[in-house]
Structure formats: C-alpha cells, structure tokens
Amino acid sequence: MGGIKWYEHLELPADLVAAANACLSVDPPRPPGSSCEFYAAAGRLSLFAQAFRDALGALARIAADDSAWTGEAADSFRTVLEDPQRTHADQVPARYDGYARALREYASTLDGHQSAIDSARAAVGSTLDTYRLRAAAAAPAFPRNPALRFPPSAPPVGPVVDPTFLERAAAHDCRAAVVRFQTAYNAWIDSARRCQRAVKAVDGDKLHNPHGASAAGAAIDGAFHAFVDATADVAGLVSTLTAALAVLTIPWPPAAAMFLLVSTVASGVQLLADVDRKLQYHENVSLGDLAFDALGTIPLAKPGSEALKGGRALKGAGVVGKFRAVGAKFATSVGSDLRGTFGPGAKDVLRGLRTTKARPDLKAGRAAFDGPGAAQDWGVNAAQAGTEAYDNRKRGARAVEQAAFEVVLGPAGPLLVGATNTAIKNVGGLPRLAYPGVVP
Amino acid sequence: MGGAIDVDIDVLRRLAADLVGLAAQLDADNKDGTGIGDWISDPKIRTALKNIQHDWSHKRGEFVGYLKGVGQAAQAAANAYAQTEHQIATAARH
Numbered sequence: 001m002g003g004i005k006w007y008e009h010l011e012l013p014a015d016l017v018a019a020a021n022a023c024l025s026v027d028p029p030r031p032p033g034s035s036c037e038f039y040a041a042a043g044r045l046s047l048f049a050q051a052f053r054d055a056l057g058a059l060a061r062i063a064a065d066d067s068a069w070t071g072e073a074a075d076s077f078r079t080v081l082e083d084p085q086r087t088h089a090d091q092v093p094a095r096y097d098g099y100a101r102a103l104r105e106y107a108s109t110l111d112g113h114q115s116a117i118d119s120a121r122a123a124v125g126s127t128l129d130t131y132r133l134r135a136a137a138a139a140p141a142f143p144r145n146p147a148l149r150f151p152p153s154a155p156p157v158g159p160v161v162d163p164t165f166l167e168r169a170a171a172h173d174c175r176a177a178v179v180r181f182q183t184a185y186n187a188w189i190d191s192a193r194r195c196q197r198a199v200k201a202v203d204g205d206k207l208h209n210p211h212g213a214s215a216a217g218a219a220i221d222g223a224f225h226a227f228v229d230a231t232a233d234v235a236g237l238v239s240t241l242t243a244a245l246a247v248l249t250i251p252w253p254p255a256a257a258m259f260l261l262v263s264t265v266a267s268g269v270q271l272l273a274d275v276d277r278k279l280q281y282h283e284n285v286s287l288g289d290l291a292f293d294a295l296g297t298i299p300l301a302k303p304g305s306e307a308l309k310g311g312r313a314l315k316g317a318g319v320v321g322k323f324r325a326v327g328a329k330f331a332t333s334v335g336s337d338l339r340g341t342f343g344p345g346a347k348d349v350l351r352g353l354r355t356t357k358a359r360p361d362l363k364a365g366r367a368a369f370d371g372p373g374a375a376q377d378w379g380v381n382a383a384q385a386g387t388e389a390y391d392n393r394k395r396g397a398r399a400v401e402q403a404a405f406e407v408v409l410g411p412a413g414p415l416l417v418g419a420t421n422t423a424i425k426n427v428g429g430l431p432r433l434a435y436p437g438v439v440p
Numbered sequence: 441m442g443g444a445i446d447v448d449i450d451v452l453r454r455l456a457a458d459l460v461g462l463a464a465q466l467d468a469d470n471k472d473g474t475g476i477g478d479w480i481s482d483p484k485i486r487t488a489l490k491n492i493q494h495d496w497s498h499k500r501g502e503f504v505g506y507l508k509g510v511g512q513a514a515q516a517a518a519n520a521y522a523q524t525e526h527q528i529a530t531a532a533r534h
Contacts (some may be wrong), residue, residue: 002493003491004487004488005483005484005487006484007484031482032481032482032483033481033482034478034481036480037481038480038481040478040479041476041479044479045476048449048465048469051458051462052462052466054458055455055458055459055462058455058458059455059510069446069447069448069452070446070447071446071447071522072446073447073521076516077513077514077517080509080510081510082506082511086507087502087503088499089506090472092466099476099489099492103480103485106485168525173443177445180488191486192482192485195485195488196484196485196488199485199488200491200492202492203492203495203496207496207499207500208495208496208499209495209496209497209499210497213477321458321480391486422455440492
C-alpha cells in the first residue's frame, strides 16, 4: 500500500493568460465531495467508536468479580477475556474518534471553500474574457504605416484615448481574480492537507503494523522469538537427555558428574527461555513447566550468583584472568552446592570418586537401556559414546573419555569438559577429564 | 460443583450479537467497496483513510478474531442457559 497522496498547493506562472488558464484547468477544479458526505462518514465512525467502547465496557464488567453473571460458565467465560489495555483494544475507539474528528473538521470548512473557489473561478473566467477582448481591440487590425495618412489629405492627429488603457485595466482585473482564485484554492488545499495529516496522526497509537525501523525491530523480535522458542526446546532436550545420561552413567562417576552439570546448565537456559516466552510473548508456558525448569537448576542457582560476584570483584583484571577466576569461583560453588544439595550421600559419592577408576561400567549402563519406551531413544547417544569409549579403551583412560565426550557433546565438548574439570578440581581430588587442550 | 447462577439471558444474547457485529464491521472497514475510504468521494482523503486503515491490519485481524470468539462464546452460553431453563420449565410441567 502506497503512502498518502498529499494535495499540492497551486503554483501559477508569471504570464497572466497562462496563469488564468492554469486556474481554469486546475485538477480538481473544486473540492470534491460534499460536507454532508463527510459529516455522515464521521457520524458512522463515531457510532462505531462508541459501540466498541460499550462492548469493551460490557466485557470489563463481566470480567470483574462483582459481575451480575455468576456461576461456573461465567468463570469459564472470563478466562477467555483479554485485558484491553494489554492488547491495545482500548485504543480502537480513539482511532475511530480520530478519523471522525478529522472528517468533521474538514466538513465544517468544505462548503465555504467550494463556494469561494467557484466564485473565484467565475471571476477568473469573466475577467480573462474581458482582457482578451480589450487586448484584441487595442491591437491594430493590421500594421499601420505612419507615413501614410488616411484620408491622404487629413492632417495628422494624436489619439484621444490611450488604446492600451482598457487593456491594462482588464489585465489588472484578471490578475486580481487569478490571485483571488489561487488564495481560495490554496486555502482549501491547506484544509485538505490538515485533514490528511489528522487522519495520519491517528496512526500514532500502538495499533499500527510494524514498518520502517519498527518493521526491522519486529523482524528482529520475530527472529528472537523463534530463537527463544528454539532455545527452550533445545535446552529442554539437552536437559532431559543429560539428566537421563547422568543417571545411566552413575556407575561411571566422572561422566555422571559432568552430565549432571550439563543438565543443570541446560535447565537454567530453558528456565530463562521459558520465562521469556511466558512474559514477553505470552506463550502457553505453564507454571508446571517453569517449576520443572527451576528444579533442574537447583545445583547451579547459587553458583551463578557466586560467579557474578566473582566477575564484579575482578574489575580491572585482564579478560582471560577474569574468565578463569569467575570460572573457578563458579566451579567451587558447584562443588559445594552439589554437596549441599545432595547431603552426606553426595559427599560419599564424591569421596568415592577419588578412588574410582575412570573407566565405564558398560554392563551397568546397558541394563538401564533394557526398559521399553523413550528412555532408549534418549540413550542412543550414550550408547554410542559407550561404544566409542570401549573401542578406545586400550589407548588409556584419557582416550576413552575424549572419545565419549566428542560423540556426546560435539563442538561444545571442550568448553563443557573444561568447566567440569574445574568443578571437579575444586571439589577436591577427583579424577580430571582428559579432553586435550582444555585443562591447563 | 454447586454455585449460584445469576444471568440475564437477553443481555447476554445482545452482547453476543454486538460483539459479532462489531467484528464484522471492523473487518469490513478495510475491504474494497465497504471500507471507510469508500464512504468518501474525495480521492486523496479516501486514499489517506485507506492507507491508515490498512496500516493496522495485523491488530485489526487479531481484534476481529477475538471479538468473534468471545461473541460466539457468549452466544453459546446464552443458548445453553435458555435451553436449560426450557428443560427445567418443561420438566416442572409434567
């Protein structure tokens, strides 16, 4: 849809006849429409605005607790009602009132403009005709030769009246009529443009479609929205997968600890994404979803804040040093939270890790896959990791771990293994994960 | 589940009709032939109105859907109440 086609002011050439002709041929010759039609349209718009306002009021009364309509059905009905302030539905009547006001104001001037322009046009037409007659009369029918007298015996006499006087007077009248027409016409143009601007100004509410910078913003917002959805989905998948793997790999404590860490981080990401979906995009994210997300983040809730504190405390330090220090503090907190969250039992597990051989107990892990259903699907990656690890067993414990992490984590492996190593280091005396190049 | 029921069926019916009617009018206000711009013979003011009406097509579509949905829900509730009343009245006569 194109933009508004604005009315343009009438500009006239300097030549009188050309200017008068421009007045007579201007398009449109007079303001289109009638004041009645504008008033009628404004009335319809105002009626609609009032009807919309009344309907919103009726719905608001039903939505209110003290509504006359009570009962279970009324309660169900209330659940489908939206807050008009949140959806901006309350701005619809104002928009229609804005249209109506613009049209009514224009209508109030239209009759005057039309009669002024009609009158000025008539004056231009008649004065132009007069001017043309006088100009034709003042001009000689044929060129005179002053040397020849007619009759030849008559003495030379000067003109009694200047033959151009009447022509100049007609020109003056015609020019005045032209100026009057231009003034009247441009006064109408001003009113019409004022009406157009008033209609356009209605679009300053929050109802308009995104366009220009807003469109770009909306596009970014749309992309971000999709990203948030995808993040929530992927994080949810990772969280569930790693939580399952953590359980399945309990016989292999280093992997279990790492999967627990990954699961917790993923739960945190999913919680943030779901909160954003709920608050910003009003998606159907239940409190149950948020509760489960939050549950998954418990081991890292405190470490997150500790890491932030660490980051603030390191103001002025180098970037690398900052990240290392924050990571170390974060990891220390992970260890303490793991112990704190799971209690003495966790301490026993962690203590047991020190003496555990860094080699998977494949039989124990495989037993968990024997059950039917989705657990098998979730465990496909774990099984593949186990196979890879088993194939690499002769290359030593570090090769086994490296192969497993490459399969399960892919490109994210180095980062996550590094974080987990730091965490394990801070818990104290645990076997470190061996992904090359990550742990200094 | 018990509870008091207090409803004016006629008011509910009128509200349902109003909401559906508003939805239809809101929808028609931007269509060729029925739109607000078509009420005006001045071509440039008509274009301005059409442009501005078009410029909130997304929100208007949402409101049309919302009004229709709520109106239909109100209509269904009114019908259900009326039917229940009729059945109770019929049962009371026998």
